[in-house]
Amino acid sequence: MSNVSDDGSNTTETIRSRHRAVAEEVIPDHTQLFVGGEWQDAASGDTFDTLDPTTGEVLASVARGRAEDVDRAVEAAWEAYDEEWSETSTSERQAVLDAIADCIEDHQDELAKLETLDNGKTLMEARIDMDGIVEQFRFFAGAVQTNRGQTTDEPGVSGRVIHEPYGVVGQIIPWNFPLAMVSWKIAPALAAGNCTVIKPAEQTPLSILRLMELIEDIIPDGVINVVTGYGEEAGEPISKHEDVRKLAFTGSTAVGKQVMRNAADTVTDVTLELGGKSPVVVHADADPEEAVQTIAFAIFANTGECCEAGSRLFVHEEVADDVLGGLVAAAEGMNVGDPLDDETDLGPKVSREQVERTMGYLERAREGGANFLAGGEPPEDETLDDGCFVKPTLIEGLDHDHEAVQEEIFGPVLEVFRWDDYDEMMTLANDVEYGLAGGVITNDLEKADRTVRDIEAGYIWVNTWHEMSPGLPYGGYKQSGIGRELSADTLDHYTQTKSVKYDLE
Ligand code: NAD
Numbered sequence: 001m002s003n004v005s006d007d008g009s010n011t012t013e014t015i016r017s018r019h020r021a022v023a024e025e026v027i028p029d030h031t032q033l034f035v036g037g038e039w040q041d042a043a044s045g046d047t048f049d050t051l052d053p054t055t056g057e058v059l060a061s062v063a064r065g066r067a068e069d070v071d072r073a074v075e076a077a078w079e080a081y082d083e084e085w086s087e088t089s090t091s092e093r094q095a096v097l098d099a100i101a102d103c104i105e106d107h108q109d110e111l112a113k114l115e116t117l118d119n120g121k122t123l124m125e126a127r128i129d130m131d132g133i134v135e136q137f138r139f140f141a142g143a144v145q146t147n148r149g150q151t152t153d154e155p156g157v158s159g160r161v162i163h164e165p166y167g168v169v170g171q172i173i174p175w176n177f178p179l180a181m182v183s184w185k186i187a188p189a190l191a192a193g194n195c196t197v198i199k200p201a202e203q204t205p206l207s208i209l210r211l212m213e214l215i216e217d218i219i220p221d222g223v224i225n226v227v228t229g230y231g232e233e234a235g236e237p238i239s240k241h242e243d244v245r246k247l248a249f250t251g252s253t254a255v256g257k258q259v260m261r262n263a264a265d266t267v268t269d270v271t272l273e274l275g276g277k278s279p280v281v282v283h284a285d286a287d288p289e290e291a292v293q294t295i296a297f298a299i300f301a302n303t304g305e306c307c308e309a310g311s312r313l314f315v316h317e318e319v320a321d322d323v324l325g326g327l328v329a330a331a332e333g334m335n336v337g338d339p340l341d342d343e344t345d346l347g348p349k350v351s352r353e354q355v356e357r358t359m360g361y362l363e364r365a366r367e368g369g370a371n372f373l374a375g376g377e378p379p380e381d382e383t384l385d386d387g388c389f390v391k392p393t394l395i396e397g398l399d400h401d402h403e404a405v406q407e408e409i410f411g412p413v414l415e416v417f418r419w420d421d422y423d424e425m426m427t428l429a430n431d432v433e434y435g436l437a438g439g440v441i442t443n444d445l446e447k448a449d450r451t452v453r454d455i456e457a458g459y460i461w462v463n464t465w466h467e468m469s470p471g472l473p474y475g476g477y478k479q480s481g482i483g484r485e486l487s488a489d490t491l492d493h494y495t496q497t498k499s500v501k502y503d504l505e
Contacts, residue, residue, distance in 0.1 A: 012383045015338045019055050019117060022340060026114040028210040032063045033228060036076030037221025043068045048230070050205055053120035053348040054338055056386040062205045065229035067237035070197065073225035074243050077168040077195040080222025085195050086165070090144045093191060097141035099218045100187075101134045107214055108134070111179060111207055113340070118206045119178055120348040120388065121302055122339040129180045132468070136183035136486075139470035140191040143488050158502045163495040165193030166245035166269070170238040172231075172259065174251045175201035175350050176305040176410075181250055182208050184273075184485050186224060189248070192494035197225045197244065199234050201251075203350050231255065242266055246494065249273070250307075252408070253434070253479050271483030271493045273307070274476060275408040276436030279429035280310035280465075281451050283442035284318040290463070291319070291441045292326035295414070298439060298465035300334065300392050303347055304412035305354075307480075308437035310465055311413065312405065314429055317420045324373060324394070324416065331374040331392040337384060348388040349411060355388045358411035362393065365404040371397040373416070400428050408434070430456045435477030439465055458484070 031047075032039040046064040051057065063069075088096075104111065112126035121129070152159040169189050173181035178200060189196045200208045205228040212226055227234050235255075239247055239262040249259045250273040263270040280298055282291050298310030315323050339347030349355050355378070362376050375393030378384075396416040398405050405415050419425035429438070438455035440462055442448050452460045458476045461467065468474055473484035483493050 010338055010341065010383055012386065015383060016055050016057070018338065018340055019052055019057070022113050023052070023059055023117055026110045026117065026210070027060050028114075028206060028213050030213055031060045031206075031209055033065050033069055033073070034209070034212045034216075034224070034226040035069070035073045036079070036225065037216065040072075042066065042229070043072075048202060050118060050203065051351070052117050053350050053388040054117075054340075054386075056352075059117055060206060062209070062228045065199070065227040065234040067233075069227050069229070070234060070237040070241060073197040073227050074168055074170075074241055076222040077197050077225050078243060080220055081167050081195045084220050085223050086167070086193065088193070093193065094141045094144045096218060097137050097144070097187060097191060100215050101137035101141065103214050103218065104130065104137065104211070105134050111210060114210055115179060115204075115207050116339045116347070118204045119175060120339055120350055122344050122347045123342070125302055125347075129177060133180055133183040135470055136180075136187045139486075140187035140491075143188075143491060144191045146488055146491075156504075158504050160500050162498045162500065163192075163492070164498055165495055167194060168244055169194045169196050169246040169248060169494065170241060170244040171196055171198040171248045172235045172238060172251065173198065173200055175203040176302060176307070178204040179207040179211065182211065184250070185248055188485070188490040189494050190223065192491050194246070194494055195223045195225075197227060197238060199227050199229065199238055202228070202230050235259075236262065239263060240265065244268060247271070248483075248493070256481070269493075269496075271485075272481040273483070273485060274436070274479065274481045275410075275434055276307045276309070276476065276480050277312060277406070277408050277432045277434045278308055278310050278437040278439070278457065279312045279314055279455060281425070281429060281438070281440045281455070282313070282315040282319060282323060283440070283444065283447050283451075284316040285444050285447070286316075286319055286323075286441045287443070288319050288322035288326055291315075291323050292330055294439075294441055294463060294465055295323070295327060296330040299414040300331070300346060300412050301466055303349055303390075305350065305410055306466065308459065308466065310437075310439055311409065311415065312429070312432075313414055313416045314419050314425050315416065317418050320418045324396075327394055327414070328374045331394055334392050336379045336389055336391060337381070346392060346412060348384075349390060350388065352388055354410070355390055358390050358409055358413065361404045361407070361409045362413065365395055365398055365402065368398055368402045368404070370395045370404070375412070400431060406432055426451075426454050430454075433479040436480035437461070
């Protein structure tokens with residue numbers, strides 16, 4: 001097979017060679033568990049393969065952790081907490097978080113490439129992730145200093161409130177933003193003074209392992225412990241562990257509920273960042289061209305694998321034809337292909353299993369009477385046959401109670417509804433079990449404010465999407481979760497409150 005086709009575009013072999021060359025450059029040397037500051041095989045000696053979703057080739061074999069590995073990690077974390085980390089000052093922890101941020105900044109390019117290989121997101125998207133990751137560590141490096149106690153002083157009453165770390169926390173994360181989710185979890189946990197046992201998703205374990213290689217000399221042994229493995233084998237034991245004092249989970253609502261049930265047995269505090277099915281509301285005064293850009297970004301960024309994706313569009317009748325025409329053109333104009341290629345707009349989904357899941361929803365949508373305005377199938381391009389690709393898809397005509405509308409597809413699929421009665425539209429917009437995010441597109445401040453207030457969700461965008469700033473709390477209403485990340489509030493989730501009353505008589 002030739003490396004380059006006659007017109008200079010990619011061939012299957014060009015894509016494979018490109019990916020193998022980058023893999024050679026960025027795959028971490030260590031793919032074991034990172035426990036107590038050491039690289040260790042799983043107790044069973046077992047491993048699992050992580051695949052490149054663009055080529056289907058194996059990137060690396062990674063240690064397959066199970067309950068006894070989790071036990072070792074929790075023990076190492078407590079040892080680190082008792083012997084060292086609990087004694088650190090806020091300034092010392094601030095310095096560690098800043099040093100991690102510096103280190104990531106220095107290695108952004110290789111970490112972004114690794115993320116693209118393991119997850120399939122485009123290199124441009126992975127680079128944007130890296131900026132946010134650095135920002136996370138820097139934000140919590142600063143926020144450390146705000147985590148102060150309080151005092152109560154009035155005649156005859158003297159007391160103080162201390163915010164103490166839990167000690168050892170368990171953290172479980174998904175595959176859609178692998179290293180970003182690491183930063184959302186580790187930065188506040190460490191800032192608040194905890195040690196952690198963290199489990200990355202089995203689909204994307206590589207970037208956290210490389211991060212550990214990079215920062216192992218910055219963090220004391222045992223402060224961060226990484227147990228790679230499958231959900232039921234390595235995640236479940238973390239969520240059931242008696243010595244884990246706090247759980248933080250990001251992933252699907254179904255697994256989040258299981259984690260919460262497990263946490264109930266030990267009455268462990270839990271933060272959950274779960275799924276979403278977020279509404280995008282377009283008012284009649286919206287500029288169609290600007291609306292198309294915002295909507296396309298809301299649904300197609302990161303191949304639709306965003307918990308906060310705008311996946312249900314409610315567009316006012318008056319602008320519907322213009323907006324939908326523009327969206328079809330945008331979807332059909334997207335370059336679906338190799339995420340390492342700068343020309344690519346939409347990379348593969350993370351795994352074959354996720355493609356099948358998405359295609360299953362699309363098939364049932366078709367049976368349910370959906371009209372496919374765009375996409376609905378894998379790309380015709382044969383060079384992409386080994387990868388996990390789905391075309392950007394727009395669907396109209398489904399009942400709002402169809403499962404494809406109610407459930408999270410987690411792919412580049414937008415369902416469209418036209419409206420002319422605001423109240424009826426808003427009833428539908430809120431008629432899902434989720435409440436993670438939402439958005440409104442209008443130039444009318446009054447309409448914007450009304451819709452912001454009416455959408456039942458934890459994060460609302462006005463004329464934009466996906467932008468998040470450290471300091472603005474992020475988290476869900478309804479079944480999208482409990483707790484908030486990205487903000488000083490997050491430190492509260494990683495501390496417990498102790499009141500002290502003094503007898504001054
Ligand atoms: P998932 O729930 O299948 O898996 C998430 C993590 O949980 C993985 O590490 C997995 O191994 C682990 N896990 C699976 N079963 C487990 C069990 N029984 N006990 C303990 N751990 C278990 O989700 P996913 O498919 O990896 O990720 C996609 C989901 O994550 C989507 O629903 C998405 O909306 C959600 N998500 C939410 C946010 C947010 O901030 N709200 C951010 C990113 C992703």
